[in-house]
Amino acid sequence: MSCKIPENIKLCSEEDLGKEFIERVIGKTPTYVCVIGNTETAKIPGVSAAGANPDITDTTPAADMELLHYGRCKCIEGVPVTPTGVPTPGIITMSATKMSKMPIFVMNAGVKVKPHVPYFELDGSPGEDIRTGKAVKNAERTFDRAVLAGKALAKISNYLVIGESIAGGTTTAYGVLTALGYDAKGKISSSMIDNPAALKENIVQEGLRNCGLSESILKKDPMMAVEALGDPMIVAAAGLAVGAAESVPVLLAGGTQMAAVLSVIKGMDDSVLDNIALGTTRWIVEDKSSDLIDLVSQIAKVPVLAADLNFSTSKYDGLNVYEKGLVKEGVGAGGSSIAAMLMSDGKINARNLLDEIEKNYVRLVSRR
Template sequence: MKSLFLLVLGNTEMNTPGTVPEPTKLKPVTDAEYLFHEKPLTIDTMPITPEGYPAPVIITKAAKELAGFPVLVVRGGTYLAPLVPHIHISNAVGRDPGKKPALPEFGEIIKRARLLGEELNKSPIDELVIGESIPGGTGTAQAVLWALGYSEGTNSTSQETPQNPEESAILGAFKRAGIERGELRNNPLEALRQFGDPAMAAAVGLSIGFRRRVVLAGGTQMLAVSAVLKALGESLDRFMIATTKWTVNDRRAPFLGITKELGVITYAADLDFSKSEFSQLKSYCEEPMNEEAGAGGATWLAVKAGFSPADISAKVEELYERLVGM
């Protein structure tokens, strides 16, 4: 099976009050650049999270270097363009849904991404693996899921009792829009307009345009994409969500419960850094980590190519050692 890995980039103003640090705003472009180079090019920084952990893109890079699968970067809507070859869909950044509709350009983004998917459908590619990089995307995805009647990201059954700042931001967005949870279950495009982000809209368009097998590589973001596709009448039989075991095992969010409700199969990459000599890599096994940069889908491609999760974990160790030695 001929597969193509797409990394869709996006930015959103949700959950980023005040002055947004440049590394956070530029994370999508630095993720894309690191996939092709030893370190990002736009700014001189290492691919790490704000907490100092290695960003999940290091897993994607490890799988890419081992398996050699082709990677195409798609700019769904970012502050800057990455300094690598890429396809431009939009430069429209998602707004803060607490203040205004988040994505008034969603229609144009979906239209252009769908055209790209249709062109890829004319190629010999049998499988499209779609990953995403968008800081704050977990919040927009949770908001869309809530609008469609799913409960990802909270164990609360009441809209009156937010469990964390992210949930508070979502409830603020619902109040601004005058929408109750589940009210848009039959209007997924309005859910995207009010609460979505450009990476999500681009992934929806690509998935509609490409009519063969699609692997949605991510966590909450790809749950939201799947939910939108299902609400639009797409059969999820040709779809799979590929993520990591850390996402599946995260007790904060009922990931498997929603995939079962959606009727979409899943793959959870069984990577293990518990015995790593680097405490920063051990953190993947100790703290819940958001899925980013299509790490689970990239691992899926490497495993299909004959590499074991242990091989990929070892390659991540090698890449991290190179980073800290620079």
């Protein structure tokens, strides 16, 4: 069996496995699940651009979910923006899911601000600052609940696309990957143009010192690694993927945060890895300040796909800046774009997706 890979999907690593994955899901309706959470880590100055200021990052995941459901936010005015006013990548996800009529579900791994939408509740808690070395409570309980939800969703889904919204999430991803023994230094992405890699390294090192656990213990136990240095999203997304990928394909939709999710999946149940791919944006795979492909290759033979989005022709500054390396990914923007292209038989491509994104951008941003 062989199918035509849509023109705006790039196979970035493990190309044969990537083609096989695409063959299993092309033409099918996916179930998109966005896992949301908060971590106090986002409030460390300089860590996150997922909010106009550190305190408002608490509202970003809730606002993103409202955007996906209603086409506008309810818990805040306008949409989440970076400190310089660039809008959330949720606009991309909203446009892709709307064009394709993809079903959308939300899973709350632990947020401080609840979205005004229905969501799967796992009874997890928001995450603490990872510098404490005690970042997440009851990781295994959250994981187990997410596994059950993943199994149930898999029974009625062709495949799952798992996205995330959690401000500060690349720093916690760095923490988990490091705790699990992967070489993540200089390889973690950032929502900013100038990747604050040294700041993140200091944060992770402080957390490692404070967690009171040895390298060898952390390395063997993904739940301990998340409890020490992770965030609630990572453990819920990993559980969801483990539960679902037993029976249906799973596309992890995100950048280096999804590498951290993958590292937890591998540590908990490596038998599902051959049913998993990672889908992101071109801006992530071309980013010179991070290295998603290398991170994934350290973890497992899992293909990386990228949506070949290009905003350089856009007449809107807030979209143009994606080409300069701001934002890049989030809310499963890349993976949901890939899934929309795959389910539409070529009808949705990077060009008309940009048209839809610009339409929503004008409606949501320019008029504020």
